[in-house]
Amino acid sequence: EVQLVESGGGLVQPGGSLRLSCAASGFTFSNYWMSWVRQAPGKGLEWVATIRNDGSENFYVDSLKGRFTISRDNAKNSLSLQLTRLRAEDTALYYCARAGDYRSGYSTYFDYWGQGSLVTVSS
């Protein structure tokens, strides 16, 4: 059974940093591209970032480039998202998601999701 379990969320002050993690199990992690998707309170879903299965390429939504960094450790079946220079509008539930397909230069759909890790940016 595919499982994705996020951790690392919490309350952080504006301008601060946080690192989210996602523990993957039930599939060969190193074969899959992985992503982060977020949902602000009362809002819809927003794709954040995707990383290639071997970690050689990362893709980000334009509005977040330079502040967030996606990474992975295939030996530990783990995905991470480093959030820096956080703003109030980054408050959201952050989901780890597995990519359903891979087309070079294009995004993907998401076939499995975790339950999310809540990040709250507030003073």
Place this chain on the structure above:
Amino acid sequence: DIQMTQSPSTLSASVGDRVTITCRASQSVNNWLAWYQHKPGKAPKLLIHKAFSLESGVPSRFSGSGSGTEFTLTISSLQPDDFATYYCQQYNTYSATFGQGTKLEIK
């Protein structure tokens, strides 16, 4: 970015009803369109990808259609477990974008 617009935003229906949710793209996404079901406190669930390909294990009462800029998700006979929020998502560009969601409520 491609904008995805769902209608309606809220839909009230009864068990057994046939319901249709529409998703329109600001430009063609070909068939690169997915649908998700999301319940509060739970992980979103993929229902359909590539506009009409039903995911394994998803009941056959769910179906997707459309291409280009207009797509529909149809539930042929609503069941109690189907009351949730539904999202469409395009993946025809570098940056995936979602619709704003359609909340399906019990009438």
